[in-house]
Amino acid sequence: MRIPMADALATTRLDTPIGELRLAASPEGLVAILFACDEKTLPAARGTAPARAHLDRACTALQEYFAGRRTTFEDVTLAAGGTEFQREVWRAVSGIPFGQTVSYARVATRIGRPKAVRAVGLANGQNPIPLIVPCHRVIGSNGSLTGFGGGLPTKKWLLEFEGALAAAHRS
Template sequence: MSLFRTIFQSPVGALPLVASDTGLVAVLWPDDAPDRVRLDATREQPDHPVLAQAIVQFAAYFAGERTMFDLPLDPRGTDFQRSVWTALLDIPFGETRSYGDIARAIGRPSAVRAVGAANGRNPLSIVAPCHRVVGSNGALTGFAGGLETKRWLLAHEQGQGQEPRLL
């Protein structure tokens, strides 16, 4: 299956977007570890319909005009990982949940560490909002885009007027 790629210039950096003909496969970070989200070879195609739709929605999200994404999704992972990533989609804009909350939401209350691992491999950053997951005490914890970016995204969603910082 072919994968297509483009770059979206966002206030939190240049985000590589990857799509298949089925849907959005990945939203990566500028300095993403190559083994965090494993993908087959991609080819540049910014006019791919899924990527074009994603660009419009990301622009609206960062402009404060969109609170959720409406894109076909095609994430690659295990059944457990996909259940975690699906649960992320249920976290309301501007709110947070703990890893324990996500574990309970998927019916695996003792799988908190596994939820954390799956969250760390979330290929759909921002769309499946892993940045909205925090520690049980509310502390910001690991994030593939970096804690500064996580803080920025949460402040953006909570209307705290973060200034854009182009990377």
């Protein structure tokens, strides 16, 4: 994932039950959410007023999510980079409802590329906006909790929080 670094970029830190998150937004929308364990750096940046507005909206939405008052993020404007294939996967992943999980194979089928399971896994792993693009809801075909940028304990916590963990082990 490449995060655009420009004077227009606004960044902040947000304390959450899964640890500190670092967020970045451009005037076009939210570009990144980084977990505490992520080695990438985000410079402290005030950014432009539009970038700050996107950042404020994302922070409010995440606070509401962790308080149990939000299950969707449709009103958060996203401006993730990535290839067309990655963006196609991220759009499909964004459609996974709160409290549910799907397999990588199911995502591949949803985008019309049933044989692209590994490519879907790689694209999912490059998701620059986890939580809002809920890559934690994608699991192995056997129900296993596989790869997650925030670590498997965080993925497990999120799925338990959403009430999806039991469903994850039945899928």
